[in-house]
Amino acid sequence: MAQALLNGLVSGLLIALPAIALSLTYGVLNFPNFAIGAMITAGAYITYFFNVGLGLPLVAAALFGCLALALVAVVVQHLVYRPIGTDDHITLLVGSMGVAFVLENLVRFVYGAEVRTFALSVARPMMWQGLRFNQEQLIIAVVTVTAMAVIALVLKRTALGRAMRAISDNPALAEVRGIRRHRIVDWTWGLSGVLTALAGLLIAMDTTVEPLVGANYLVSIFAAAVVGGIGNPFGSMAGGLIIGIVEELSTLVLPTTYRQGVSFIVLALVLFLRPSGLLGTARIKR
Amino acid sequence: MTGYLVSILTFVVLAAMLGLALNIQWGQAGMVNFGLAGFYGLGAYTAAILSVSGANPAIATGAAIALTAAASAIVSLASIRLREDYLAITTLAFAEAVRLVALNEQWLTGGSNGIRDIPRPFVSYIGGGNYELAFLAICVAALLIVFVVLEAIVRAPFGRALRALREDDVVAATLGKDVLSLRMKAFAVGGAVIGLAGALHAFYLTYIDPGQFAGFVTVYAFMAVIAGGKGSNRGLLIGACTVMVLLEGSRFLKDFLPFVNAQQAAALRLMLIGVGLILLLIFRPNGIASEYRLQVGNRSRASAHSNSQT
């Protein structure tokens, strides 16, 4: 049971990163980015390219991977979402589905469907107070917590963070108070790209690099964001942990293949009963 | 050659049905169904499982329609909270759940191997050689019935209520329309049509597996609806044909790209479909045919790039 909690915590941290990315873009653009799964996949493959393709050490590959995906996200914003129009959130929704399609199949086109792995040395799992965890989990924990701390800092203490929160709160007022929406949106996509690339890298490190690596997490990510209140990045952090733990605990009674099924039920229940999220961090409605 | 043509036409007819269903759900009622492929699979598997166990094809089809309609009604409860995003998320997750069940419950669905040897309906009445053609005729008949029924709904008060809902659900609610009940009905009607299409799909192919009900089905349906003009059933038929022609045409792509292997060609095709959807959304979000409705100078939330026709 404690082992399940530990595993759940780590997998929850992993889910939290893209959930935060989802909330960030939802806040400034008012639509849920359905391409987030495909972006994770793209991030994993881009990092794979730098690591295995170009032979860079994993850390450097991760850095380039983050920057590259950030760039991709901004390009997609300019080619797809901005032309569609920032006000029409339903069309943006459908557009993100198109983006997901393109990204996922682009990856398939370039790399095919075989399963690949990063150039990593395999380490023995460690023991601590009777609980087992491996090197990947440690890395995941360190990286995700650092990333979350950085995001929290950006949101709370920087002008960019304030601008993002302002737009999320009231876009028209933000404009009148001098905030240039398009610029902030670009930066938000950049941040989202970094977080998603990290998640892609970490997931692929833990499992393998394959075209469905991100899509497999889609339901969990949405569940995490919804539980924490979609659009609330801090809620997504907590939501990720909750979903991770819930999924992991469910494997004690259900076959592991149904993890996402459990998240689906949680998602549906929360949306039906309390769509603003479970955590009582209810945002003051307009 | 005719065999190939018949096969394409059958797929066009099935795609058109899915498009008509999405047209009622999304085009008319504004409900975004990102899990369309999952409902399609639900219909197909229901018909297949019952058929293989010996049920009469009419009963199997009826069950497929009923079950899919019921599932749609339940899932649409997520829309109780007005925002379309929530329904989109829920339907997507539902499709995932269906896929998981299909993959894992071997005893029921055959897992990744799927279900084979689904008995074809009426095969004993029709000679083997003409079966495909006769089945196509059945599908076309079904499509026509569905079209007529849905058109009647669009023009009836129910349809007007749906469109009022789509434009502004707060206003519609204050007009006394029971928002949730209208939505559930619209979604269920669409679901019934999807279930029917699923059953026909199963009978036509006689073999189904989870891979046939993946995201691309949903994307096709959305493309057909957007190309044809959201809400317009006639436009949708044109849209569905256009989309199918493009898709089938792109199959021949690999003949022009010899350096690309079969797998890559498939990925390229799907990529182009995604690009096609995006281009449609940017340049033709209102489709080619206009909607059945007086355009009383009502520029709705169309983006600055959309063509202002009529």
Added chain:
Amino acid sequence: MNIALQEAISVEAISAGYGSSDIVRSASFNAGAGRITTIAGPNGAGKSTLMKVVVGLLRPRLGRIMLGDRDITRLDPPSRAAAGLGYVPQEHNVFKNMSIGENLRIAHEFIRPRSSVAEFAAARDRVLALFPDLAGRLNGLAGTLSGGQRQMLAIGCALMPSPTALLLDEPSAGLSPRYVAEMLDAVRIVNESGVTVLMIEQNLVEAVRVSHDMVLLVGGEVKGLWLAPEFLDDPKVTSLFLGGVQHDNAAHPTREGPHGTGTS
């Protein structure tokens, strides 16, 4: 603190609306530099629409907006703010999920990005001196403020970047009488430092008390300009307000505007 440059807002032949029909039709008037001008009119006259055009939230179909001697018609809202236009919307005028301190900070840092910490502090102190009620609760969320306090914060935010012109959309809406007088007195104090004020106000008694000039907008058209003290006494005003047809084209006591007044 007196501002160096006093700028007039000039609305020239503005026609605007949503969709295919115009709500505002060829409206022209001048909000004099350093003066308080109030736009009055019955409901649905298009006052808010007109204000949105001046602020930049709505593109006019025709016409021009000048701030001082600059044509700001093509500028988007952030650029107009940088040019010296401050705006207080009627509703949703603060960031509810952010603290008061953050609201004030945001209101300053994007319009005056190159200012120093000292300049920001000075601006904030000026606003807090004007609205001392806000001083004690800088960490509270703006959404938890009462209506009157929220309005004060909204005005304070608009003032943070030291605008040359301040636009207010119904500053007294929904406020208790005590707050109404307080609010409009604050507006007058701001104006005394040289800020041009253009506002929409339904409470005509209070508006006339603090304003210099009144513009009457009926059915999307400017029906005339008056000096505030004479506004309520003029029988033409009452009849126009109630929708009567204006037969008498005798000159109203107006200042010279660039395009004269709209005719009925």
